Amino acid sequence: MIWAQSGPKDIGGTCSSAIARASQLLKCGSPTPEEAWREASREVMQNSGGRSGSNGALMRTAPVGCAYFSVADCGRHAREIAEMTHMDEASSEICALYSRAIMLYTRDKGADGEDEVKKLAAMLHRWKAPGSALNPSGWVVDSMDCALRAIREADGDMKKAIVTAVNYGGDADTIGAITGGLIGARNGIDSIPKEWLAALPKDIRRRINAFADFCANART
Template sequence: MAVTANAIWGRTEQQDFRSRVRGTLLGAAVGDALGAPLDGLSLTEIQEAYGAEGLTDLAPAYGRRGAVTQLTQLSLFSVDGLIRAQVRRDTGAWHPPTDLHRAYLRWAATQRDWGPDERRKDDGWLAREEWLYARRSPARACLTGLGDDTMGTPTAPKNPGEAGPEAAARSAPFGLLVGWEPQLVLQLAMECAAQTHGHPTAYFTAGAYAVVVHALARGETLDTGVQRALALLAPQPGQQPVSDALQHALGAVRQGMPTPARIEELAGSGTAEGVLAVAVYCALVGEDMRHGLCLAVNHGGPSGAAGALTGGLLGALHGETALPPAWLAELEGRPTMLVVADDFAMEMTQGAALHGPTGSAPGWLARYPRA
């Protein structure tokens, strides 16, 4: 897999990129946390519990406000895998899907083990974060897809009938590979989605979402990102439901004020492409991040996934300063997320100063081992 060379990064460009990386990861996590209490509820049940406007603030889930789910856990391991892929490239081994698969297997271990195993030195620092060992309703497809060492691919996927949105919800980090061509971002996100969600709708949705985030992380508009995703999807057999969902989202913007009924109609049965349509629509019509996220989660579909996808888009578009401070203050795991985001930004902009053929920083390799 070839990639284009990164541009020379000036200080201003580095600061902007770091803000967008933080915004993407924290935005997705905030959306996940906002939607988590609503998963499994119908719109009527949501309105009965939270009022006619639905949920407008963080509410308790898993025993606390601001709790995140497996969606955020896996997104963090996506970032970990991408950094490890860059570090391993020094050895001549360059196959990012394999490094992402190993990262996802490290997440799977957190769902089986009581806590970190200090004997596994090659796990790196993220797998030693004790809060990540909480089981937060992990999707069955993620557990079964990562239940052994065999890696699924688009030609031989795991769970070929699984069309849920969970793979797309961990795919925002692929869009942050701003030095890559969009076609390669699409390909990598699809390959990694097929490790757990083997239905074409699921992995094409993951790829399309990553391409849209990629455009936003490069400073382009949301419409530009959607049009690029549509163009890249067009020649792919089996992608039509995803393209139709994206076109449906764009068309819904012109149909008047957003309503829960319109969002439920976009979400459809709650499979990946419908949740992507909800996220694109809410990111386009939301007055700000808070409004966009509240629109995204108040429906009878997968609220956490819709919130995560929407938050990732808005965070990549506006950067970290657009995130609601009161929600960030209560977000579970925020210190870890900030470190992951900053490590990723540093690797992508200054990786040559951290590791390479002529020498490497021991502390960096301890955090992200090559093995």
């Protein structure tokens, strides 16, 4: 809520609705924040006809993989955080596997991370047929499909993967963020192009370096 009140350039419709409703419930005396968020997310899902599977939760769950130390904890917390705004099974499952893959990559368990990515790719086929046309939409399934395709096309190169993902068009900023979270965890902070880092405000760079230090220390 603090982030939403800070005047960000854009908040997706599902996130915006859930945040606003959770805020109302808390002001009205909801017993706990957890209950307020869950009720708000459920209402947003119902008001949208059961369709709340956009990619907003996926974009923000990358850091979950850096904060927890087991596959089970990481997956559980990723689902909980995703469901604060997106009460949708596809979103929850994809967020859990995405965060788990990031956790394994940042714990120097690359082979296990690759296995999680394979599970993630296979899971998408529950909602999207193999070989379906690329569709850079805001649906969580389409967005993750685009990210995985961009990484494959780039053959492990971070800059190429993100540029490829963004150039698919559509919901380009979120798809680029998802792609960067996954391949960034796999390749490490040193793989970020220096010119991209140089273009960031100093405060943002400071936060990135602090987060990288946190991830490094968490591995030990």
